[in-house]
Amino acid sequence: xxxxxxxxxxxxxxxxxxxxxxxxxxxxxxxxxxxxxxxxxxxxxxxxxxxxxxxxxxxxxxxxxxxxxxxxxxxxxxxxxxxxxxxxxxxxxxxxxxxxxxxxxxxxxxxxxxxxxxxxxxxxxxxxxxxxxxxxxx
Amino acid sequence: xxxxxxxxxxxxxxxxxxxxxxxxxxxxxxxxxxxxxxxxxxxxxxxxxxxxxxxxxxxxxxxxxxxxxxx
Numbered sequence: 001x002x003x004x005x006x007x008x009x010x011x012x013x014x015x016x017x018x019x020x021x022x023x024x025x026x027x028x029x030x031x032x033x034x035x036x037x038x039x040x041x042x043x044x045x046x047x048x049x050x051x052x053x054x055x056x057x058x059x060x061x062x063x064x065x066x067x068x069x070x071x072x073x074x075x076x077x078x079x080x081x082x083x084x085x086x087x088x089x090x091x092x093x094x095x096x097x098x099x100x101x102x103x104x105x106x107x108x109x110x111x112x113x114x115x116x117x118x119x120x121x122x123x124x125x126x127x128x129x130x131x132x133x134x135x136x137x138x
Numbered sequence: 139x140x141x142x143x144x145x146x147x148x149x150x151x152x153x154x155x156x157x158x159x160x161x162x163x164x165x166x167x168x169x170x171x172x173x174x175x176x177x178x179x180x181x182x183x184x185x186x187x188x189x190x191x192x193x194x195x196x197x198x199x200x201x202x203x204x205x206x207x208x209x
Contacts, residue, residue, distance in 0.1 A: 011199035022178035049202040061184030073174030
């Protein structure tokens with residue numbers, strides 16, 4: 001039984017919410033055998049930017065609490081343990097840890113993750129948001 | 139073998155018992171996801187205050203994350 005494990009970067013979650021593709025994502029979990037992975041650090045980060053940034057609030061049509069409940073409902077929430085210090089932006093490393101530990105693919109357009117493609121260890125595959133949406137047929 | 143007076147529950151238990159651990163785990167995940175569908179429909183009813191392109195969303199969230207200091 002093969003599951004497609006994915007870690008979605010925070011901007012991918014926001015994009016899905018902005019485009020109202022919440023139910024499409026639920027359907028895709030079944031059709032594409034997805035297993036979405038998130039962590040407390042990401043939920044905390046999402047909450048912070050959704051409550052404190054005016055522009056982010058304008059992207060979303062509901063409260064941060066509802067979106068956090070949605071993410072918690074459709075994703076397995078993991079605890080990240082080991083921390084690689086691979087990226088220039090230290091704050092992004094938790095996504096590398098999470099992706100590596102859960103043996104997932106990271107979906108992100110953030111150029112900060114580009115160096116990961118050159119590394120053999122830890123091997124972290126990064127998929128662009130466009131590739132991800134295309135694969136889902138969106 | 140699990141046996142109750144509820145035939146549906148019995149069938150569910152039969153399925154669960156005949157499945158592998160991985161399939162059971164997957165089924166529990168799908169049940170959790172399905173419970174979120176009502177919330178998904180509720181979220182889809184609202185309209186965002188402004189329309190943003192995917193590129194703008196990526197840039198804005200990236201900048202917001204940069205400004206978010208680790209506690």
